[in-house]
Amino acid sequence: MQQRLDFITLGVADLDAARRFYRDGLGWTPLLDVAEEVVFFQVGHGVVLGLFRADKMAADVGAGPPAGPVGAGVTLSHNVDRAEAVAEVLAAAEAAGGTVVKPAQRADFGGVNGHVADPAGYLWEIAHNPGWSVAPDGTVRLEPIG
Amino acid sequence: MQQRLDFITLGVADLDAARRFYRDGLGWTPLLDVAEEVVFFQVGHGVVLGLFRADKMAADVGAGPPAGPVGAGVTLSHNVDRAEAVAEVLAAAEAAGGTVVKPAQRADFGGVNGHVADPAGYLWEIAHNPGWSVAPDGTVRLEPIG
Numbered sequence: 001m002q003q004r005l006d007f008i009t010l011g012v013a014d015l016d017a018a019r020r021f022y023r024d025g026l027g028w029t030p031l032l033d034v035a036e037e038v039v040f041f042q043v044g045h046g047v048v049l050g051l052f053r054a055d056k057m058a059a060d061v062g063a064g065p066p067a068g069p070v071g072a073g074v075t076l077s078h079n080v081d082r083a084e085a086v087a088e089v090l091a092a093a094e095a096a097g098g099t100v101v102k103p104a105q106r107a108d109f110g111g112v113n114g115h116v117a118d119p120a121g122y123l124w125e126i127a128h129n130p131g132w133s134v135a136p137d138g139t140v141r142l143e144p145i146g
Numbered sequence: 147m148q149q150r151l152d153f154i155t156l157g158v159a160d161l162d163a164a165r166r167f168y169r170d171g172l173g174w175t176p177l178l179d180v181a182e183e184v185v186f187f188q189v190g191h192g193v194v195l196g197l198f199r200a201d202k203m204a205a206d207v208g209a210g211p212p213a214g215p216v217g218a219g220v221t222l223s224h225n226v227d228r229a230e231a232v233a234e235v236l237a238a239a240e241a242a243g244g245t246v247v248k249p250a251q252r253a254d255f256g257g258v259n260g261h262v263a264d265p266a267g268y269l270w271e272i273a274h275n276p277g278w279s280v281a282p283d284g285t286v287r288l289e290p291i292g
Contacts, residue, residue, distance in 0.1 A: 001172050003187060006223050
């Protein structure tokens with residue numbers, strides 16, 4: 001299994017609410033939108049975020065509880081290039097219908113972050129991390145700072 | 147808020163189990179490994195997967211329950227270029243310490259998929275989707291098939 005993630009799919013009880021937030025609120029362009037089922041957005045070089053109606057997603061995975069202990073939480077991160085942009089993007093996401101869970105503040109990793117929940121409760125971290133950068137070929141640099 | 151995902155971070159109660167699965171079992175190379183806290187893997191062009199010790203992750207997000215209704219589930223997808231490779235990769239992930247939740251089978255989208263849970267219960271979909279491809283510049287093609 002190669003070291004590669006192609007899709008991240010989030011189950012949502014209310015697909016229309018997800019569309020309103022991501023497409024109408026944030027202004028994102030769908031890659032593929034299937035009525036009453038799923039909407040996909042390209043969110044990076046070769047990477048797709050899907051919002052999948054929860055009942056159809058559960059049917060795809062099959063019956064039965066998840067194996068092993070339940071995960072302790074998931075955060076999607078969106079990085080910005082200025083510390084001040086963290087608060088700005090949190091405000092924009094809130095205006096789009098999100099709920100700010102943690103306002104912009106100094107983070108343990110040495111930069112600034114804050115968190116906003118989408119309408120289904122999925123958390124986005126908005127972060128400015130001087131220890132992170134991406135080279136033109138896609139190679140990520142990630143170093144502890146502070 | 148631009149249409150971009152930089153990190154996906156999964157909270158795990160047992161960070162060593164996550165290391166054993168992703169690093170030792172699957173043979174993935176860490177980008178950054180902080181003892182007793184977090185391990186990051188680059189999983190695409192500019193994209194990072196983090197396994198974060200759940201208590202430290204919760205402390206970063208802050209106290210309080212998540213806003214809004216709880217999400218209905220998350221699936222990470224790893225696509226392969228042959229239908230037969232779905233079963234092969236599921237078997238490799240199982241050998242690495244994962245638990246197969248759904249064996250390889252014909253999927254609603256017209257291709258083949260199957261699901262395997264990592265030690266914390268996070269689901270990976272292994273999929274072969276003839277309607278999906280990525281151009282050299284990172285542009286994703288995603289079309290309904292079948």
